[in-house]
Amino acid sequence: MKTLVLVEHDNASVKDATLATVTAAAAIGDVDLLVAGSNARGAAEEAAKIAGTGKVLLADDAAYEHQLAENVAPLVVGLMADYDAFVAPATTTGKNIAPRVAALLDVMQISDIMSVEGDRTFTRPIYAGNAIATVQSSDDKLVLTVRGTAFDKAEAEGGSATIEEVSGKGDSGLSQFVSQELAESERPELTSAGIIVSGGRALKDAETFEQYITPLADKLGAGIGASRAAVDAGYVPNDYQVGQTGKIVAPDVYFAIGISGAIQHLAGMKDSKTIIAINKDEDAPIFQVADIGLVGDLFKILPELTEKL
């Protein structure tokens, strides 16, 4: 089978989410990469170094700068004449574009695959990960999104793919990019962080969250996450949310601090290697999945813990 992988990038460089997607695609067949962007040769050159790939298709056009689905999907559909599967990371970019491609190809997408079981057979989580479905496609072509935490990352170096320029229709005239507010942070990205410190509703407000969670995260070089309740209440921005409908993470160590452990939260972090929970309620559901738990008041525990580490 021939697969085309959507590269996640910011025009200058390749984002990590691409690497696990390449591994998943390689389990299905040969892998070519698509970089759709504007002045994106930098990203294409980086993509060409990913081990185990054939060629990189570079669609360089102002219309693809922000990867608007209305513009990128027709481009992909045009390229799919030569491919059997379109594979995208299950990031907000991938989730935005892939179903649009699937509908134009008249195929049913398989979202969030966790394993490749055969040519057209995959597993995927349903019901907030409370069940795992094995799903087989009967469509001619496959459209898949890939859960990054379920696959190893392909090597970012070592490949030497050729870069081939391709083009599509460009601007569909349907939508326009206006602006973005992207968090600038020195911290590791949540989806690839080795350690994550997450805070919940118990953190009271934005200042308190910062005051108690940040020093611990700094000490450990950790990424910072949050429950939906903490995001809704404005303690932290939306992109911190871990869970069924937020980010899916699986770090080596996940700290859940003042988080009860609702199924929607667990859906996003229960594949972490080690889970450490701090909660004043000894019956909080989070303790049912935590490897190490400490019952008590986080406002007493955290300063002492941060100091002693």
Add this chain to the structure above:
Amino acid sequence: MKILVPVKRVIDYNVKPRVKADGSGVDLANVKMSMNPFDEIAVEEAIRLKEAGKAEEIVAVSIGPAKAQETLRTALAMGADRAILVETDDEVEPLAVAKILKAIAAEEQPGLIMLGKQAIDDDSNQTGQMLAALMERPQGTFANTVEVDGDSVTVKREVDGGLETVKLTMPAIVTTDLRLNEPRYASLPNIMKAKKKPLDTKTSADYGVDTARRLTTTNVSEPPVRQAGEKVADVDALVAKIKALGIA
């Protein structure tokens, strides 16, 4: 302007789903069902646009079993004006749902179609994008704020790195994220009134859509269960454990 709001009847988000022992699916017998939470947010946003004078009529649509009437009545009680049930006992996949919605949109000519970003049962996160593709219209997915201005709609989207704002030419498709609004509860008088609002029942054949499944689910299993570990007595014990992990 008319707003179309597709609402799905799903397992209530407070219920912990149980996988059937024979691997055929999740046990929904005698389980509490509700409107998909993201769809409540979509209904709420539509009502707010109507209250702000930006929309005249809200039509709720559900594709599902006869009982999905209850879900539609909830939408009507919240403030939708009328409802369409496309009745089927089959599980209809997002692609087929999108095709049915496209046919309904061709009849209703809405300026906006507001869906949830994701149904919490299949967790597909596909239908809105597919509908937008089939209709060749723009999509504002994972909406955090929605502003209608003349014949365009500006959508601030929740993306992995933060927020992104796009401007779409209407008719447009919007899918809701959690922070868009907090849905209202239907008041008792409104629940009574909703019983008299029009609810049409149709079938997928009325729209000429083939709902045959493209995907076969060969097995549904429980994920590996995580065992609870141990509780430590105090911060010193926790520090020792953390150091043993080699991260500090």
